[in-house]
Amino acid sequence: MIVNMSEKATEQEITHVIERIREAGYQPHVTRGVERTIVAAVGSGRRHEIEALQVAPGVDTVVAIAQPFKLVSRQVRPERSVVEINGVRIGGPEVVVIAGPCSVESREQLLDTAHAVRQAGASMLRGGAYKPRTSPYDFQGLGLEALKILREAREQTGLPVVTEVMSTEDVDVICEHVDMLQVGARNMQNFALLRRLATVNRPILLKRGPSATVKEWLLAAEYLLSGGNQQVVLCERGIKTFETEMRNTFDLAAVALARDLSHLPVIADPSHGTGKQSLIAAVSRAAVAVGADGLIIEVHPCPERALSDGPQSLDFAGFEKVMRALREPLRPTAVPRVAALSAQS
Ligand code: PEP
Ligand code: MN
DSSP, X not given: OEEEEOTTXXXXXXHHXXXXXXXXXXXXXXXXXXXXXXXXXXXXXXXXXXXXXXXXXXXXXXXXXXXXXOTTBTTTOOSOOOEEETTEXXXXXXXXXXXXXXXXXXXXXXXXXXXXXXXXXXXXXXXBSSOOOSSTTSOOOOTHHHHHHHHHHHHHHOOOEEEEOOOGGGHHHHHHHOSEEEEOGGGTTOHHHHHHHTTSSSOEEEEXXXXXXXHHHHHHHHHHHHTTOOOEEEEEOOBOOSOOSSSSBOOHHHHHHHHHHBSSOEEEOHHHHHOOGGXXXXXHHHHHHTTOSEEEEEBOSSGGGOSSOGGGOBOHHHHHHHHHHHHSOSOTTOOOHHHHHHHHO
């Protein structure tokens, strides 16, 4: 349930509503907007006691939250959230580009990539230390050694770093070394991991599971917010469909939908979303056009030698080209026919 306070509600009236929500067995969550304050009653409790707040002083309306996800929903927080990662703001007016290799393979490979992507205009660095690989025989990542290399890259370039966490056991050591933790697609519904990450003082990049609905994805984010971590960025990275030419099917509409349903920033991963170097520029531009707050792109000094995800990784020149393409206007010569008609009338 949501209690919308009136614009003129006093602090005392807001405090009263918060107390009554607690008494009714719910957790109160307060969102102070520019114009008015919203107090959400989250969890399970005595609903009729919240409904009765309709007549409490300072209350405008009491409404049910339509979606199963609550704190994530725009009903609870109509204004967009901005997540700050050591000075980089995701969810603001700028499109933030995160770039780097799929896996950290060596000190030289990562440092060269970090400098190159920074030069080309990336704002953050990515690199996997613990890799979720489909086969146990594939490269599994350098673990702690990779974390140290990532930290050195951050010190040299100033770029905040994001890396994937696969297990609750690794959370502390990863938090010591990097700025943001990624929950990979395969772990989107690892609830023990989500619960643990809800308690850390680090922003979380939450990828959509390859077979997850948008609702399930937002409910996974709800685990983080309800457990106390409000710093969550969503990432669409493609889903499984019957299509076989691409590694995954990038769900463009889900980027727009997630931003409609939630106040959390949403970024796009065209690398995993397509599996193809040649599609990165087009899908990146499309994602930005539908509202993506950022992009995460795989870059490798020599994709043909990459230990993971070479076919979808750009080399330095390819990445620079994508960054240039992102600055170009979207097809200025292709004016939709409908727009031309309405301009005449
Ligand atoms: C990755 O970012 O390299 C990765 C493994 O991503 P996903 O979890 O989306 O497959
Ligand atoms: Mn990858």
